[in-house]
Amino acid sequence: MPSTTYSFEREVKTHKQADIVVVGGGPAGTAAAIGAARRGKKVVLLEKSAQLGGMGTLANVSVFMPVGNVTGIYREIIKEMLAEYLPAGHDESIAPQYSPFLLRQYLNDKMKKEGVDVFFHCEFVGTVREGSRIRAVIVSTREGLRAFEAERVIDCTGDARVAIDAGVPYRTGREEDGLTQPMTLMFTMQDTGKPVKPILPEGCYYYENVSDLPQGRRLYWERNGDGALLVNMSRVKANGADMEQVNYAETEALKQVFSIANYLQRTGFGTYAIAHIAPQTGVRETNQIEGRYTLSEADVVGGARFPDAVAQTNYEIDIHSPDAQKTTDERKVDGYDIPYGCMVPAASIDNLLVAGRAISATHVAMSSMRVQATCYALGQAAGIAAAVSIEDGVPVGGVAIGKVHEELKKQDVRLLGK
Numbered sequence: 001m002p003s004t005t006y007s008f009e010r011e012v013k014t015h016k017q018a019d020i021v022v023v024g025g026g027p028a029g030t031a032a033a034i035g036a037a038r039r040g041k042k043v044v045l046l047e048k049s050a051q052l053g054g055m056g057t058l059a060n061v062s063v064f065m066p067v068g069n070v071t072g073i074y075r076e077i078i079k080e081m082l083a084e085y086l087p088a089g090h091d092e093s094i095a096p097q098y099s100p101f102l103l104r105q106y107l108n109d110k111m112k113k114e115g116v117d118v119f120f121h122c123e124f125v126g127t128v129r130e131g132s133r134i135r136a137v138i139v140s141t142r143e144g145l146r147a148f149e150a151e152r153v154i155d156c157t158g159d160a161r162v163a164i165d166a167g168v169p170y171r172t173g174r175e176e177d178g179l180t181q182p183m184t185l186m187f188t189m190q191d192t193g194k195p196v197k198p199i200l201p202e203g204c205y206y207y208e209n210v211s212d213l214p215q216g217r218r219l220y221w222e223r224n225g226d227g228a229l230l231v232n233m234s235r236v237k238a239n240g241a242d243m244e245q246v247n248y249a250e251t252e253a254l255k256q257v258f259s260i261a262n263y264l265q266r267t268g269f270g271t272y273a274i275a276h277i278a279p280q281t282g283v284r285e286t287n288q289i290e291g292r293y294t295l296s297e298a299d300v301v302g303g304a305r306f307p308d309a310v311a312q313t314n315y316e317i318d319i320h321s322p323d324a325q326k327t328t329d330e331r332k333v334d335g336y337d338i339p340y341g342c343m344v345p346a347a348s349i350d351n352l353l354v355a356g357r358a359i360s361a362t363h364v365a366m367s368s369m370r371v372q373a374t375c376y377a378l379g380q381a382a383g384i385a386a387a388v389s390i391e392d393g394v395p396v397g398g399v400a401i402g403k404v405h406e407e408l409k410k411q412d413v414r415l416l417g418k
Helices: 027-037 072-081 100-114 161-165 243-266 297-302 363-369 372-392 401-410
Strands: 014-023 043-046 117-119 123-130 133-141 144-155 170-172 187-191 228-231 272-277 287-289 309-313 317-320 328-331 336-339 352-354
Touching: 014 027, 014 133, 014 372, 027 043, 027 072, 027 100, 027 144, 027 372, 043 144, 072 100, 072 372, 123 144, 123 161, 144 161, 144 372, 161 287, 161 352, 187 243, 228 243, 243 272, 297 317, 297 336, 297 363, 309 363, 309 372, 317 363, 336 372, 352 372, 372 401
Parallel strands: 014 043, 014 144, 043 117, 144 352
Antiparallel strands: 123 133, 133 144, 170 287, 187 228, 187 272, 309 336, 317 328
8 A cells, every 4th residue: 555645735715604514415414404594594504416315315215214203304304295194293103215306306495495505516625623613614616625614513424524534533333343334225126017127237146045135135115106116135345434445335236236126026026127226325334423422222222311312213223234244133122312412522622513323322322323314303403502502602512402402392393201
């Protein structure tokens, strides 16, 4: 490996100033932007791709996992885009399959209505720190490097990219060896109503039996009566935050997709053809920050409750084997709180919050809190907390949680038992 390192210095002009800059436009990022904007703050949302929605659109993970509640911004999405699935109460569970294309359009429209300033094709490069604060974030754009200044920054990159660059301690994967849950490339097949000739491109695999499949199981959804089959059956051992491993995963996962489709066409889905393959392989787990509190397996299993709760879920412990074995550790849980302290870095950075799957959590706990609906909840709370911290002139770690809870309630969030 080359050992040369370079010092790269460049003057970067500021493109925009805002009260709050949110980096990453996935579920946590979009919800954080909305939550802050509804508090009257000027919000900029920076997204590295051409679309909002994170894994739900970019990776076609187009089914919301059941989390035991439908509340806040997540509830709005269901009400406005998937009204037929909207439950009467906030304390119910749904698992709707949706169109990633419609969600992409919905989120674009939602941001305009909420007054959020979205910038696409803005890949995070680094932070500019002044003492215990982040003064600006630097992104790579179509016009080169640009700076965005803010009073508060919310890291919703999924990989804790902003936090790590700013010096926040972190860890990767499971505690004993750093291995992360494997990656999966999602795809859809469409019922054509007539027999389809199976295709198996050169270099792909011939799967004869269920035991040959990458996950050793058949896992798919066909819930909307429109002949669209959403398939989650590939599995690649790789860390989604490691460039060499991602290079391998993207090519290996695509081979598996064609191989799985061929298998399905031979085993019950003879009239189905591939309709869409996600443009990138989905990532379940990469980095977790060290926060003021770390959500643990005991918290998840024991149904922990916290006075600074900002999100709740009963989604199961769901660990796809980090060794890429054909096993999945699935354990039912009854429901638990996720405290605000999981989003506040333990390091002394006064104006940074982290929301989404990169919050402070152990490997096992993260496997339960990582799904989209919970990330929407965490993001909404982070956006509100950042806004409150500006108003009160306090660091994000010093926010009065009572004020956050009041605003969450105004934004139609229901925390059960609170």
